[in-house]
Amino acid sequence: MTAHTxxxxxxxxxxxxxxxxxxxxxxxxxxRPPVLIFGVLFPVFFFLAFKMGRPVxxxxxxxxxxxxxxxxxxxxxxxxxxxxxRRARTYERLIATPVSLRAIIGGDVVSxxxxxxxxxxxxxxxxLLLTDATxxxxxxxxxxxxxxxxxxxxxxxxxxxxxxxxxSNIMLLSNLVRLPLLFVSGIFVPIAQMPGWARWVAPISPLxxxxxxxxxxxxxxxxxxxxxSVLMLVVFTAVFFLAACRFHRRWRARGL
Amino acid sequence: MTNVIxxxxxxxxxxxxxxxxxxxxAVREGEVFGFLGPNGAGKTTTVRLLTGVLAPTAGTxxxxxxxxxxxxxxxxxxxxxxxxxxxVYVDLSVWQNVMLMAQLHGVPRRQRVQEGDRLLDALxxxxxxxxxxxxxxxxxxxxxxxxxALVTNPQILFLDEPxxxxxxxxARLIREIVRERNRAGxxxxxxxxxxxxxxxxxxxxxxxxxxxxxxxxxxxxxRGVIRSRQYTExxxxxxxxxxxxxxxxxxxxxxxxxxxxxxxxxxxPGRVAVEIVGRAQASGWQVVHLCTCKPSLExxxxxxxxxxxxxx
Numbered sequence: 001m002t003a004h005t006x007x008x009x010x011x012x013x014x015x016x017x018x019x020x021x022x023x024x025x026x027x028x029x030x031x032r033p034p035v036l037i038f039g040v041l042f043p044v045f046f047f048l049a050f051k052m053g054r055p056v057x058x059x060x061x062x063x064x065x066x067x068x069x070x071x072x073x074x075x076x077x078x079x080x081x082x083x084x085x086r087r088a089r090t091y092e093r094l095i096a097t098p099v100s101l102r103a104i105i106g107g108d109v110v111s112x113x114x115x116x117x118x119x120x121x122x123x124x125x126x127x128l129l130l131t132d133a134t135x136x137x138x139x140x141x142x143x144x145x146x147x148x149x150x151x152x153x154x155x156x157x158x159x160x161x162x163x164x165x166x167x168s169n170i171m172l173l174s175n176l177v178r179l180p181l182l183f184v185s186g187i188f189v190p191i192a193q194m195p196g197w198a199r200w201v202a203p204i205s206p207l208x209x210x211x212x213x214x215x216x217x218x219x220x221x222x223x224x225x226x227x228x229s230v231l232m233l234v235v236f237t238a239v240f241f242l243a244a245c246r247f248h249r250r251w252r253a254r255g256l
Numbered sequence: 257m258t259n260v261i262x263x264x265x266x267x268x269x270x271x272x273x274x275x276x277x278x279x280x281x282a283v284r285e286g287e288v289f290g291f292l293g294p295n296g297a298g299k300t301t302t303v304r305l306l307t308g309v310l311a312p313t314a315g316t317x318x319x320x321x322x323x324x325x326x327x328x329x330x331x332x333x334x335x336x337x338x339x340x341x342x343x344v345y346v347d348l349s350v351w352q353n354v355m356l357m358a359q360l361h362g363v364p365r366r367q368r369v370q371e372g373d374r375l376l377d378a379l380x381x382x383x384x385x386x387x388x389x390x391x392x393x394x395x396x397x398x399x400x401x402x403x404x405a406l407v408t409n410p411q412i413l414f415l416d417e418p419x420x421x422x423x424x425x426x427a428r429l430i431r432e433i434v435r436e437r438n439r440a441g442x443x444x445x446x447x448x449x450x451x452x453x454x455x456x457x458x459x460x461x462x463x464x465x466x467x468x469x470x471x472x473x474x475x476x477x478x479r480g481v482i483r484s485r486q487y488t489e490x491x492x493x494x495x496x497x498x499x500x501x502x503x504x505x506x507x508x509x510x511x512x513x514x515x516x517x518x519x520x521x522x523x524x525p526g527r528v529a530v531e532i533v534g535r536a537q538a539s540g541w542q543v544v545h546l547c548t549c550k551p552s553l554e555x556x557x558x559x560x561x562x563x564x565x566x567x568x
Binding site for chain 2: 020095
């Protein structure tokens with residue numbers, strides 16, 4: 001076997017392993033109560049709290065609703081999987097298989113991407129059916145949803161790295177990160193209208209860029225240029241993924 | 257015979273605690289290798305190092321000629337693992353559990369379906385195929401773990417306390433299947449506290465204590481190691497002779513009453529047996545039972561793992 005064939009074989013095996021992880025996660029974790037509560041109910045109640053009693057046209061808040069739903073759903077799967085597997089003691093078996101830790105993490109990321117991407121269709125459809133919102137630039141909307149879900153899912157997997165005795169501790173940690181970022185990402189108030197300090201903080205949140213692309217998709221002006229948003233979401237995904245690999249490797253044996 | 261596992265100076269340190277202290281051993285192809293030790297001796301840590309769950313602090317091991325540090329994926333490509341705790345995915349069905357492990361090992365679809373069906377049948381789980389694993393008893397879960405490990409067609413099987421706390425039927429079935437696969441060429445690395453199980457199943461046994469290998473040999477060889485614990489057992493009709501008379505026989509280092517007779521501990525049980533026959537003829541002892549015995553594996557284990565004062 002030549003070096004190229006061997007490399008191709010290894011990649012194909014690891015890709016296959018990652019897809020098996022995706023299937024396992026879909027079977028086991030998509031319908032878990034913490035995923036449904038923090039991934040589905042949270043954004044619905046946030047939306048209602050934001051909309052009730054405010055004299056804003058319904059269609060203007062549709063992009064924010066889509067971005068917020070994507071933020072919570074895509075990042076809800078990762079923080080559940082590893083802590084749950086650690087507690088159920090299935091994690092040890094998983095990391096003793098010939099599937100690399102990177103492929104396992106990749107599978108967890110794709111699980112979040114699919115979950116978030118699919119569920120974000122719901123607010124998009126509701127927005128189109130119940131309000132005057134229209135999709136003006138479908139490419140930007142698709143880019144916002146796919147790249148946003150990818151970076152949010154990777155953040156979720158990164159947050160799952162610390163060893164915890166209970167999955168709820170990791171869910172708590174993930175909400176400590178997700179909630180503050182939600183408020184500085186221009187979801188409820190456009191970034192341009194936020195106070196100065198918040199405009200300085202907004203660029204450190206991947207949600208700011210995904211939200212901007214989704215706004216662009218619905219014909220609203222984003223704060224950042226679309227190319228910059230795409231680039232930043234790719235950079236966030238890469239950084240989160242490398243950090244997730246590093247910290248999962250460092251802490252994989254803890255709590256076994 | 258080829259070594260399928262070669263361990264060189266394998267060390268694992270947790271802060272100040274040395275869990276595994278530079279162990280060296282080799283496991284030969286096709287053998288059942290027993291790994292015994294008291295709680296906290298370093299057994300599970302060693303298994304976790306070999307199966308890639310933990311990274312060694314120093315030293316390394318080669319599994320089927322692949323280094324666990326530099327070729328971790330290749331080194332665990334052909335391993336089957338049955339941990340002590342039957343950690344199945346309780347919300348997956350029995351069949352999904354088996355298929356998941358086969359898919360993670362890249363077993364082709366046709367092969368995994370055929371082998372999965374065959375193993376479920378052999379392990380008495382065929383009628384539970386569609387049941388969720390959470391509905392299984394401990395014994396059935398352990399059988400499922402074995403099934404999920406064997407469906408990957410491993411060349412080396414790691415078993416960590418596979419029959420601990422199981423009902424007799426499940427324990428026997430698991431031993432039978434493991435023996436059957438071993439006869440077909442599977443190498444087995446068995447960690448156990450059950451001395452009878454180790455004695456009956458293992459070709460060779462390593463005893464680990466305080467992170468170090470205390471002894472490695474065949475069970476018979478290990479029994480021979482502690483020569484002073486060999487003994488001659490004798491039974492008498494009527495009242496037995498005085499203990500002092502038995503203790504005065506040449507070569508006897510200790511006498512213990514046993515089941516109406518006595519055990520005479522000696523480094524030369526055969527010679528002591530001859531002495532007993534001679535003394536019986538001379539003194540009119542009515543001997544009804546006489547045999548020479550080696551210590552049980554359990555006695556060897558206790559002897560090798562007992563806390564001893566440091567020798568100068």
